[in-house]
Structures are given as structure tokens and as C-alpha cells.
Amino acid sequence: MAFGTISNVRKVFPVAELGLRAKEPVVALDDASFIFERGELVALLGPSGCGKTTLLRIVAGLLSKTSGSVRIDGREVDGPMGDYGFVFQSPSLMPWRSVIDNVLFPMEILKRNDKAARARAVELLELVGLSGFHKARPHQLSGGMQQRVALCRALIHKPNLLLMDEPFGALDELTRMEMNDLLLRIRKETGASVLFVTHSIGEAVYLADKVIVFSRRPARVSKEIAVALPYPRSQTTRFTPAFMAAERAASEALGIVPHAEAAAS
Amino acid sequence: MNARAVFTQLAYPVAGLALIVGLWALACRLGNLPTVVLPSPDKVFYAFIDKLPLLLVEGWVTLKETLYGFLLALALGLPMAVAVANSRTLNLMFYPLLVALQSVPKVALAPIVLVWLGTGLESKLAIAWLVAFFPIIVDTAAGLRATPKELVELARSLNASRTQVLIKVQLPAALPFVITGAKVAMTLAVIGAVIGEFIGGDTGLGQRILVASGNQRTDLAFAAILMLSLLGILLFTLVALAEKILCPWYDKS
Numbered sequence: 001m002a003f004g005t006i007s008n009v010r011k012v013f014p015v016a017e018l019g020l021r022a023k024e025p026v027v028a029l030d031d032a033s034f035i036f037e038r039g040e041l042v043a044l045l046g047p048s049g050c051g052k053t054t055l056l057r058i059v060a061g062l063l064s065k066t067s068g069s070v071r072i073d074g075r076e077v078d079g080p081m082g083d084y085g086f087v088f089q090s091p092s093l094m095p096w097r098s099v100i101d102n103v104l105f106p107m108e109i110l111k112r113n114d115k116a117a118r119a120r121a122v123e124l125l126e127l128v129g130l131s132g133f134h135k136a137r138p139h140q141l142s143g144g145m146q147q148r149v150a151l152c153r154a155l156i157h158k159p160n161l162l163l164m165d166e167p168f169g170a171l172d173e174l175t176r177m178e179m180n181d182l183l184l185r186i187r188k189e190t191g192a193s194v195l196f197v198t199h200s201i202g203e204a205v206y207l208a209d210k211v212i213v214f215s216r217r218p219a220r221v222s223k224e225i226a227v228a229l230p231y232p233r234s235q236t237t238r239f240t241p242a243f244m245a246a247e248r249a250a251s252e253a254l255g256i257v258p259h260a261e262a263a264a265s
Numbered sequence: 266m267n268a269r270a271v272f273t274q275l276a277y278p279v280a281g282l283a284l285i286v287g288l289w290a291l292a293c294r295l296g297n298l299p300t301v302v303l304p305s306p307d308k309v310f311y312a313f314i315d316k317l318p319l320l321l322v323e324g325w326v327t328l329k330e331t332l333y334g335f336l337l338a339l340a341l342g343l344p345m346a347v348a349v350a351n352s353r354t355l356n357l358m359f360y361p362l363l364v365a366l367q368s369v370p371k372v373a374l375a376p377i378v379l380v381w382l383g384t385g386l387e388s389k390l391a392i393a394w395l396v397a398f399f400p401i402i403v404d405t406a407a408g409l410r411a412t413p414k415e416l417v418e419l420a421r422s423l424n425a426s427r428t429q430v431l432i433k434v435q436l437p438a439a440l441p442f443v444i445t446g447a448k449v450a451m452t453l454a455v456i457g458a459v460i461g462e463f464i465g466g467d468t469g470l471g472q473r474i475l476v477a478s479g480n481q482r483t484d485l486a487f488a489a490i491l492m493l494s495l496l497g498i499l500l501f502t503l504v505a506l507a508e509k510i511l512c513p514w515y516d517k518s
Contacts, residue, residue, distance in 0.1 A: 060422050082424035092415035095438045095514040108433065109423040137514050157423075 001074070003193060004059075004161070009068035011054050028054040033067070036210065038160075039250035041187055041194040043204035045250060046214030052197045054219075056163050059195060060084055073160055082110065084193070085154030087167040091146035093138040093153075100125065100134040103152045110157055117156065124152040127189065128182060144175040150184070157189060162194045169198070171264070177235060180206055184233060205246045206233060213253035223253035238257035304484035313488040319473070320492045326469045328496055330386060332459040335395025335451055335500075338401050341394075343443070346405035347431065360406065367399040372460045379465045389461035389469065396457040397450035401443070408442025409435050441515045444508045451504050455497045470496070 011029040015022050029051035036042045044052040057063040059070055061080040070077040082112040085106075093102045099122040103121040125131060138146055147167060154162060164183075169174045180203060187194060198204050204211045208227055215222040227246045230239060237243055251257045288305050293305035300308060313320065347353050349363070375392050382388035412435045420430045427512070462471025470493045477485035508515065 057418075060418075062422055063417055080422050080424045082422075084421050084422060086419055088415045088419075090415065092413055092419065094434075094437065095415065096440070096512060105419075105433070106423050109425045109429055139514060257334055 002035035003040070003073060003126055004036045004195075005069070005071045006035070006055070006059070007033045007069050007071075008032070009055060009058060009070060011058060011063070012066045013053065023079055027218040029058075030220045030228050032090075032214075032219070032221050034210075034212050034221055034224060036193065036195075037192050038073075038193055039187075040209045041184075041196060041207055043208035043211045044195060044197045044214065045204040045211050045254070046199065046200065046219065047216050047254070050214045050216055051219030052208055052214050054164055056195060056197050059161075060086060060163050083157065083159050083161075085157070085159035087147075087150050087154045087161045087162070087164040089166040089169050091138070091143070091150040092234045093146055093149055095138055096133065097138075099130065099136050099138070099141070099149050102138065102149055103156050105153060106157045112157070119158055120158075123154065124155055125149075127186065144171055144179060147171065147179065151183070151186065155186065155192070158190075159192060162192045164194060164196045166197050166199070168203070169200075176203070181234070183207060184231065188231070201247055201250045202238070204231075205243060205250060206238065211246070211250055225249050225253065301481045301483050302365065303422050304487055308484045309487040309491065312482075312484040313491055316485060316488060320470070320489060323468060323470050323473045323489070324492050324496055326386075327455070327458050327462065327471065327493070328500075329459065330469065331387035331393050331451075331454045331496075331500065333386075334390045334395075334457060335447075335454040336396050337390065337394045338397035338450055338454070339447065342398050342401035342446075343405055346402045346409060347436075349402070350409035350435075351427070351431070358496055362401055363399065363406075371395045371399075372457065375457075375460050375464050379461070384465035384467075388465065389458050392461040393454040393457035397454040400446045400449040400453065402446075404442045404446025404449075405439055408439030411442065412438040440512050441508075444504065444512065444515075447504050447507075448501065452497065452510045455493070459493065 009029060009032045011027075013026045013028055015025055018026060032051075032055055034042070039170050044055065046052050054063065056066045059072065059077060061077050062086075072081070075081070094105065097105070099119050100118075103124065104113055104117060107117040122134070125134065126150060130145060130148055130152075133141065133145070138149070141149070150167070154164075168179045171179060181197075183194075184207065186192075195208060196204075205227055211225040211227060212221055213223040213225065214220070225246060227248070229240070248257065248260070250260050272459040289303075290306050293303055296303075304312075305481050349360055372392070374395065378391050378395070379388045382391055388475060416434050416438065417430060420434050425433070458469065459471035459474075462469035463475060474486045474493075477483070477489060
């Protein structure tokens, strides 16, 4: 059985939850189904407001679903599970904590903040290249560095699933590429499964084993693209025919370019 | 801060003060104003030194009224803000009320408070509490509600209890707001205490100002006002110091 099974997930926000001006319920997610295996990196790709973030929050147990089923590692998700890592678009660090204490925050909540946790925090910070910054405050770091800390925080409790909501969307192009390579390295070392929300086609193809393309609202899965590129990938991978083919397939699914067959006929 | 920055930060305000005091002295001399109307700075200074023991004793009374009122406002305001910010029902019931009550001139209630509590420390403390309470509860509640959504979700995704979310996320996030409220509250508490002293009783700097003016000792009234200002500055500095210690990250981020 697959590690993760998302089947026919639907989310409707009723009028009562939408504030005073809403007149009709909003269908944020119409019908999402896909599966993924342990250790796979799956990119959820789609236009802004297509419900991919909603799906991520449902998988995290932060949001209830209207219907459908989400099973991760054999368990039906029906609330926070406590063993996922979450990375937001903004680093969302706590300004009152030092870098290392930010990383250790999940361990405090889980009441496992012991010596081993500290050692792991030190290790993780080293892995992302922030060895000398344990005692620094978040405001002393650049945006990219802050997001590295957020990544460590998401990994500290050895989650079996990493949920990432456009984590590098606010970074500049070069930093973003760096962070992509860092994520691939971390994935290799930790073996974590990753669900990665993005609206960048290049990023989705570069990172993922599999790209799930969402259509515009009401969002449904419009296509699943297996990315046939071997790991380890590097920035030169971006210029290979296989990479461009995958990018083209994703663009077609998004309706940005016409389908190859249609164009030929 | 380097020595040069410290010098700049200090030198300019001191120069400004010197300029104003100089103009004041000049106005007294050239205008030939009687001391009862406007005592010259040196007369005020002399009265300040001459009556220093008295001013210190009375200042101590006002300080206690202010500080107790402020601390009571903090002790009651914080838990009430937590309740209002975390309960939808309580929030809907009381938050609009609190905001509306904030604009009521609380000092207008002072005479009634004196009727209830007499002319001793209690009534002054109560008036100081009354004016200090609202900024603390309103700012704290605003701070708790302004906690970044992601941080709360992060904690929730880890199955955090409500108490954990409150203590580890919401309260630290609200701390700068609490301090902002506390700064306003402390300044208002001094005013509250002095108003209380104006209305009844026979101690405190407010009472001293009243009596000195009545006796046409304007120089002494000014000296008492000077002491009151020093008191206000001292108390405000204490809160500012608490800010530096409790949230050193705040002004930098």
C-alpha cells in the first residue's frame, strides 16, 4: 500500500466561515486524488488560489475536509498528527528566540527537548550551513538564512512527512536555486517524504519525482507527471532535453502552451 | 552605541533644555513678572532644594499610589486580555465594550471613587488603576490577536495544547504590545494619582501643588511639578528598561 493516499478530497468553505460579505459557499478544492510512496518528493503545482495550499493544510490536519479521505502511513488524517514538519512561505521564526531555540521549538512542544535533540539541532544547522549562527537572533539573518532555520525546525523531530507551502517563493532567483539544491541534499540524507506546493514550473520539475498539476478553481488534479530525471540533479539538469520535456508537459497541463499533438495536427 | 552617538543623543536635548530655561529666565527679568505669576528658574530651583525633604516624602506617597495602581492594572489586565483574546464569546461580549470604555474620561469618575473609598491611599490607587487598566488590556488583547497565524498553526500541527500555544507562542508574541500598553498606562497612572490627590486627602505631590498655589507660593508649586516630572520620567524609564530586558529583539526587527 502506498505511503500516502489522497482520495477524492473536497473542501467547501460554508458561507458562515467566510465573513459577512460572502453570499455563497466557496469550493476551494473540488476533487483531489493521488498517491505517493515513502521517500518521494511530490510537487503540487498550480495557479495561485487553486486550493493546493488548502490541500496541504488538510494533510497537516490543520483544516477539516468536507469529504474524501487522506491516509498517511496507514493512518487516516483527522487532525494534527504531531509527526509532520511544516515550512511556510515566510520563515515565521520567533523573534524572541535564538536560532537554535527556534529549531528546538517542536521538541519543546513534544516534550522531547533533551541533549540528543540539541545535538541534532546542531547537526541540522551544520547541514544547512549555519554552524556559526546558533546564538544569533532571526532578525540578524537574511531571508534565505531564515528559511534555512525554518527548514531545520521542520526536520528536528524526524518527521516522516515534510509539508512545504511555497517555501522559497519569497526568495530571489539565485537564493531559490541554492535552496532547491539544499532541499534535495536534505531529502537524500533524511529520506523524508515531501509534499511541496509551488507555482513555479521549473522548481516543481527540478525537485520532484512526481508533479501533480492542479487546474484553476474549483481545483481538481488535472494531470500527474512523472519526472524521469535521475538524482542527484544539479543546475545543469535544467538544460537537458528530459527536463525541458517535463516542463513542457507541465505547461501543457496548466494550459499555458497548446498540447504537442494538437499543435502538430 | 559609540561615545559620539551618546554625546549626540545627550547634547542636543540638553542644549534644547538650556535654551528654554534661558528664555524663561530672560522673560522673568525683562517682563518684570512678579514671582507669584511666574517665578524665575533660579527661584524654582532654590525652592526645590530648600523643600527637597518635603518633596521627597510627598513624592514617595504619589509614587506608591501610581505604582500600586499600575501593578494592579497589570495583574488584572493581563489575564482578562488573555480571556478576551482566546474566547470568541467573551471577545464578542466585551471587546467592543472595552474599546468604547477606553474613550470615557475616567478621571470624571474620581469624585465618586473618593466617595466610595475615602481620601486615603486606596482611592488614589483606584483612580490610577482605572486609567491604567484600559491601555493594558486593549493593547495586550490586540497583541495576542496579532500573533502570526503561522506560529499558531505550527504549534497546532505539533499537537500543542492550548496552554502551550498561549505560553510558548501567544504571550511572547504579544509582549511588545503589552509593553507599549504599559508605557501609556504608567504615564496615565501618574495623572490618575495626582487627580485623586487634587480631589481629596492631604498628602502627595498633587496636594502640595494645590496648597502651594493657594498660598501664592508659585515657586514651590513649580518645584513640586518638577519633582512630579522627575517621578514620571523615572517610572517611564523603568518600563522602557523592562522592554530592553524582556524583548531586546523588538526595535531591531
